[in-house]
Amino acid sequence: MKSTLNDRALMRRALRLARRGLGTVSPNPMVGALLVKNGRVLGRGWHQRAGQPHAEIEAFRDAERQGNVVRGATLYVTLEPCSTFGRTPPCTEAIIRSGVERVVVAAMDPNPNHAGKGFDLLREKGLKVTTGILAEEASELNEAFNHWIVQRTPFVTVKAAMTLDGKIANSNGESKWITGEAARARGMQLRQGTDAILVGINTILADNPSLTVRNASGQPEEPGRLRRIVLDSQARTPLWSTVVSDSFASLTTIVATESASKRKVNALRKNATVLIAPGQGRIELPWLLKWLGSQNVTSLLVEGGGEVNAAFLFGRQANRVAFFYAPKILGGWNSMKAVSGSGVERLAEALRLSKIRWSQLGQDLFLEADVA
Numbered sequence: 001m002k003s004t005l006n007d008r009a010l011m012r013r014a015l016r017l018a019r020r021g022l023g024t025v026s027p028n029p030m031v032g033a034l035l036v037k038n039g040r041v042l043g044r045g046w047h048q049r050a051g052q053p054h055a056e057i058e059a060f061r062d063a064e065r066q067g068n069v070v071r072g073a074t075l076y077v078t079l080e081p082c083s084t085f086g087r088t089p090p091c092t093e094a095i096i097r098s099g100v101e102r103v104v105v106a107a108m109d110p111n112p113n114h115a116g117k118g119f120d121l122l123r124e125k126g127l128k129v130t131t132g133i134l135a136e137e138a139s140e141l142n143e144a145f146n147h148w149i150v151q152r153t154p155f156v157t158v159k160a161a162m163t164l165d166g167k168i169a170n171s172n173g174e175s176k177w178i179t180g181e182a183a184r185a186r187g188m189q190l191r192q193g194t195d196a197i198l199v200g201i202n203t204i205l206a207d208n209p210s211l212t213v214r215n216a217s218g219q220p221e222e223p224g225r226l227r228r229i230v231l232d233s234q235a236r237t238p239l240w241s242t243v244v245s246d247s248f249a250s251l252t253t254i255v256a257t258e259s260a261s262k263r264k265v266n267a268l269r270k271n272a273t274v275l276i277a278p279g280q281g282r283i284e285l286p287w288l289l290k291w292l293g294s295q296n297v298t299s300l301l302v303e304g305g306g307e308v309n310a311a312f313l314f315g316r317q318a319n320r321v322a323f324f325y326a327p328k329i330l331g332g333w334n335s336m337k338a339v340s341g342s343g344v345e346r347l348a349e350a351l352r353l354s355k356i357r358w359s360q361l362g363q364d365l366f367l368e369a370d371v372a
Helices: 005-021 055-065 091-098 117-124 135-141 143-151 181-192 201-207 262-268 285-294 306-314
Strands: 032-037 040-046 074-079 102-107 128-130 155-163 167-169 196-200 227-231 252-257 273-277 299-302 320-326 353-361 364-371
Touching: 005 032, 005 040, 005 074, 005 102, 005 135, 032 055, 040 055, 055 074, 055 091, 074 135, 091 117, 102 135, 117 128, 135 143, 143 155, 155 181, 155 306, 181 320, 181 353, 181 364, 196 201, 196 306, 201 227, 262 273, 273 285, 299 306
Parallel strands: 074 102, 102 128, 155 299, 155 320, 196 227, 196 299, 227 252, 252 273
Antiparallel strands: 032 040, 032 074, 155 167, 320 364, 353 364
């Protein structure tokens, strides 16, 4: 069935509703829904938290609270309605029972085991189904979920704040603050939209970061949500470190190897989780990402120092970069680089980026790009 300009306008409203689930619905996708009849919105809803009702059900409930009859209405929903039992019953059953006449959907379910089945069920019951309305925008909204549901590994973003010459700290380790308030606020937004944040042991030893999502007043938000991952092959994380001593220590996972001191590992396990990676040397990132995916981590923000950033980027384990550039030049032989490692031997081997997006945040520049 053909779409109309009105379909696109209403789907944009549904997408705005879906975005309200940022940071709260994982490992589920963000979804919004609108019920419309004769140009009037009867009900609206969005998926608010994993395990709670889906957007379609919230929209039906909203219409009921207002005393609106939805029979004969059109349902706009940003993702194909679920057709199988999960934490909640299938939404297709509720849609069929509701008596709506038409369903307009933005994106198909990315899970190959479910894709298109919801559409088929609705059509079999005589409902008119229109698909693909603002599909690209809907897919971008749930990019991390779409990656995870197919690959079973998190969508990885490497984030760094640096000077124009690519330095994240001087030779003494001083790094606060390279970028301004607007850039730091954007960095907090990136944390808010991710499931887990990862750093290396050198960042813990140098900065003792809290690795939390903080509001404008500096207080942690959403306690009990953002997981913290520390790559620490020898279990050197001090017991006084914030990530293993604060009220969120249970959210911290120290990733060590079999060569780590059992005494140190046992001491860390009193407050945090310690994951022992196979082998004696470097932690294998593909193995770690598979483990994180099995733990329902759909998105991972890497804020490690230069070595960790390089390992993800040149190990082809990163999907995106989020680089903040301050209008400063630090210089120095021993200043710390945003991306270190051994680099590449030939220019032709340089890591290439695509879908380049530049923006200005105060005096700073922000680059967001996909790793090609």
